[in-house]
Amino acid sequence: MQTETLLYIILAGIVALLFALFQYYKKEKSMSKLNMLFSFLRFISVFSVLLLLINPRFEKISLSVEKPNLVIAVDNSSSIKHLKQDKKTTEFIQKLSNNNDLKNKFNLEFYTFGESLKALDSLTFIEKQTNIYSAFSQLTQVFKQTTSPTLLITDGNQTYGNDYQFITSTYNQPIYPIVLGDTITHTDLKIEQLNVNKYAYLKNKFPVEAILVYNGSDNINTNFVVTKGNTTVYSKAVNFTKSINSKVINFTLPANSIGVSNFKATLMPLENEKNTINNSKNFAVEVINQKTKIAIVSNFAHPDLGALKKGIESNEQRSVFFLNPKESINQINDFQLFVLYQPNDSFKSLFKILEEQNRNKFVVIGAKTDLYFINSLNTSYDFEITNQTENYQAELNINYSPFLIDDINFESFPPLESNYGSVIFSVPFQTILNKTINRISTNEPLLATFEKNRNREAVLFGENIWKWRAQSFINSKSFNEFDNFIGKLIQYLASNKQKSRLNIDYESFYNGSSNIVIKAEFLDKNYVFDTRETLNITVVDNISKEQKTFPLILKNNNYQVDLSSLPPSEYSFIIKATNENLSKSGSFQILEYNVEQQFLSANVTKLQKLATNSQGDTYFIDHTDELVNTLLNDNRYTPIQKSSKNTIPLIDWKYLLAIIALSLGIEWFLRKYNGLI
DSSP states (O other): OOHHHHHHHHHHHHHHHHHIIIIIIIIISSOHHHHHHHHHHHHHHHHHHHHHHHHOEEEEEEEEEEEOEEEEEEEOBBOOOOOOOOHHHHHHHHHHHHOOHHHHHHHHEEEESSEEEEEEOOOOOOOOOOOOOHHHHHHHHHHHHOOEEEEEEOOOOOOOOOOOGGGTTTOOSSSEEEEOSSSSOEEEEEEEEEEOOOEEESSSEEEEEEEEEEEEOOOOEEEEEEEEOOOOOEEEEEESSOOOOOOEEEHHHHHOOEEEEEEEEEEEEOOSOOGGGGEEEEEOOOOOOOOOOEEOOOOSSSSHHHHHHHHHHTTTTTTEEOOOOOHHHHHGGGGGGEEEOOOOOHHHHHHHHHHHHHOOOEOOTTTSSSHHHHHHHTTTTOOOOOOOOOEEEEETTTTSSSSSOOOOOGGGGEEEEEEEEEEEEEEEEEEEEEEEEEEEEEEEEEEEEEEEEEEEEEEOOBBTTTHHHHHHHHHHOOOOOOOOHHHHHHHHHHHOOOOEEEEEEOOOOOETSSSSEEEEEEEEEEBBBOOSSEEEEEEEEETTTOOOEEEEEEEETTEEEEEEOOOSSEEEEEESSSSSSSSSEEEEEOOOOOOOGGGOSSOOHHHHHHHHHTTOEETTTOOHHHHHHHHHHOGGGOEEEEEEEEEEESSSSHHHHHHHHHHHHHHHHHHHHHTTT
């Protein structure tokens, strides 16, 4: 407590005493026992009031010791079991967790990683993918402000993601890789990569690119073979040397039948080859009989046109052509869908023909659109013309029912430039995206669809959608989410199928290492998304005839089921609604491929670079005895004593108010009892 505050308290006591004596001594000229009691009560009341005004405080300093964190990140992917390092890893983790010296010096934090980072619960070594970079990115957020040396227990083989050896630019902690697996370089042949389109067209040939790699010092000869069932469809002799250790083979295969065609590429193994799993890769191509042709009609160039073309053509079943309004009239029968970008009076004849033929279209309205022309067409919507524009952001309508829409974080997208004013629809419509300003909804559509006379139409009330595609890449490091969104919209517009109450979304085939998720949407009789229904999927293995039933889980605006646990095979399925007689069926294939089994040894080089760049050190799982001593003796990881100073009131004001009320109450009661009031 400060000296100044102490002097104020003494002064307050003197003032309170003088005030009390003045009240009951000077005035009454006597000091009876009753007056002495009154003086004491008055002193207590006045002194308490003055203390409340002074509010004396004192400073309390508390000391605490903050131990550094020791982060243990364990690779939980199936490659650890494939390299026969799972038992050693489990024993090492147990040894660390039981070390009392480490627990006294560090806060031990255990994590596992595969596709994502998780707190350690149990080690299963069944993860199908490894992303070390993503694990460190998440650890950066947790341990950014602390001292946290990190043990990375892994074979160093990453199946996807950014190169983790450069994570030290953002993860500023010493990293100690614990190397799992064999470090000896074995003679090995493998198919490094197969590049093939997902779709092909009937009676055409589709290209395939194979990247072949050889690790060894001898000159060898082998064959590269592609088979379909028991039939060899392609074969080529290849040879490798120590210096020429990779080959790229480009060839084409015929697409002779509609449906999914399965192929197996094999690089014939050597006699002394230890790992032959990576010598083969399965791939599949879906052969279709028709390609959707889409025309984008515009009078001027704009970045939106390129973004729409990229999004539409991300599906190889579709091709996009740029036309002006005059060219499109002569080729109207060549296209299944027309995208009309910011139309004006020059589009008049095209609009007339599209209306007469009940053709589907996608209209983009922007700042350069002639709204007077649009209103003059007597179309399904009219604009309130203000000759002003505004920037609007998007908000997803989760109740949109015609087809499944995933939320790709629309609210984070840059605003689109749109005409200011209301839009009045003369037909029933459904909104996909609403306009918002500063996250406040305007209840006006930004993207809407409607159906009239058996044709479908979508209207986007804004330009600069190219910024959305760029932001989507920033958010997810890929254009896939945005392109899939555009693809679903185009698929809906290019089809005239009658709306169904049960819709499903799935792929014809999946790679064995990818997530297998089937989505479904259930609508009530008013075609509004119904969250009360229970959906179940029955999956039948067409080869073994084994049957399994799974429930679909409600997530966001659709039902989902994860079938990643199914082994590679051919499957048929049926999704049924429990309360209503509605069902949908389909089929898919899971290709046999485990990317985690493609590795024969640990990637020691990358792990050593990671340790060097982070000022850590590398250890092998069989030689970790020195690791504990290194951590215990490193002066960078000493506990830190921290002091915190808190200013605490000397007296709680609640108690002080109670004392004031009590003393004044007793004084008043006694004066009243003795007839002094």
